[in-house]
Amino acid sequence: MSTFAVPGAPDLSDDVCARLREAFQRTGYDADGVVAVLGGAAHAALGRGEPELAHRASLDAGELGTLIRLFLLGSAEPAAEVKAAFAPLSTEDAVAAGVLRGGDSSGDSFRAALDIRPHGDDDGSWWVVADLDSDALGHAVPEDHVLGVGHASLSLIRATSRRPVGSLLDLGTGNGVQALHATRHAQRVTATDLSGRALALASATFRLNELDVELAHGEWFAPVARRRFDQIVCNPPFVVGPARVDYTYRDSGLAGDDASALVVRQLPGFLTEGGVGQLLASWLHVGGEDWGDRVARWLPAETDAWFVQRDVADPGLYVGTWLRDAGIDPRSPEGRAKSAAWLDWFAANDVRGIGFGFVTLRRASGVTPTVVCEDLRQAYDDPLGAEAGRWLDRVDWLRHNGDSLPDVRFRVPPTVLLESVDEPGEEGWRTTIRRLHRTDGPGWQHEVDDLAARLLAGCQGALPLEDLIELLAAAQGLDADELTATALPVVRELVRHGMLVPVAE
Known part of the structure; x- marks a missing residue:
């Protein structure tokens, strides 16, 4: 396995990792174990930054509860309980490796020196090692801070093809x-x-x-x-x-x-x-x-x-968000100075917003x-x-098929619905908006006119698009070639969004 050591960084050797892993496995300190102890409500509250429910739930969880309070709640835990939870890794070796630090001046307790927490997917659980955040440190994070698993990381995980x-x-x-x-x-x-x-x-x-x-x-x-x-x-x-x-x-x-x-x-x-x-x-x-x-x-x-x-x-919300992310109070002299420099740069470059x-x-x-x-x-x-x-x-x-779309038989998937918005008029309800809504995936929506809705109603996999357009043109008294030229860009967009599916021959 690859190793990488840096002066001043925690040194978790293979031996330390092996003994720490054994302690975590023995106590059940993994994604499922933590959720089982905390329960859904306390786990969700912890994710919102509200630790008290999780603290209470952990008190009857023995050594696993000790690890939860130590790593997930940032608590100082009694030395004897930490020693039991960390076995077979001694607390002396854990301190030397940069995993633990003294909890108070008495030397009778320990705190986590690193953020080590379970992270799982549908197939299992891992442990992720990162630095403590500003709340746990009690001050702004240093320049070389290594972030834990945050919202951005989780969103990229979900956005990555597997x-x-x-x-x-x-x-x-x-x-x-x-x-x-x-x-x-x-x-x-x-x-x-x-x-x-x-x-x-x-x-x-x-x-x-x-x-x-x-x-x-x-x-x-x-x-x-x-x-x-x-x-x-x-x-x-x-x-x-x-x-x-x-x-x-x-x-x-x-x-x-x-x-x-x-x-x-x-x-x-x-x-x-x-x-x-x-x-x-x-x-x-x-x-x-x-x-x-x-x-x-x-x-x-x-x-x-x-x-x-x-x-x-x-821009203003953006600056405040990232200052707080680093543990800097936007109201402090440091926060005011950083905000001013940041906002001045945005103004000088005519920045109206920041897309993400x-x-x-x-x-x-x-x-x-x-x-x-x-x-x-x-x-x-x-x-x-x-x-x-x-x-x-x-x-x-x-x-590969864009030039032959008229020859293709399409169907509308069952996850695509046609929604309408009606408003009252002199002769009753009048449809003002027709919207295709794909109810799975990213929930694509497309507004369509009455002609497009009629065309899509015929897309049931039986007739090629060309025949459907000709039938619709005849029924509406329209020129088929002109209707084709109007329909094809819409069809391409709906295919790209998975709202029209080609039927295999």
């Missing part, structure tokens, strides 16, 4: 959580980071879970120069603003959205033919410029791209690439990763 691949690169691995999930579907996983401390903790994460992940140290793609991968995932330091590095986990040292632009420009060059890259990204909304045009300019040639905008933040979302890229040599930028701000439950894979499949299908 189709089997031979090789996968986790660019900017941080605590290693993306690479953990990658080991489920990739034969070989490589993890890189500019931060030596991040690689040291990621190494501990992988060894604690007995996973063989290649580690490489360096900036951006430099550690993997001249290599190519079947899949690349990246949660880059995407915070936008002045060119500075306050915290390596979020700041790139590049101004504005240049970090996201750099990854989008360079990533396709490290993919195998047909390889897929998926990342989180931020982009500026600048006065007089469409955000889609901005991000499309980042793309290299021969790259399919799907930019999905999940949110647009107001997911990017899916595919190396597509020798063909005309498909580039789509769209808003997806509605709530949805299904993971976007599976949809991203199917989106690429549908792009391929349209690429």
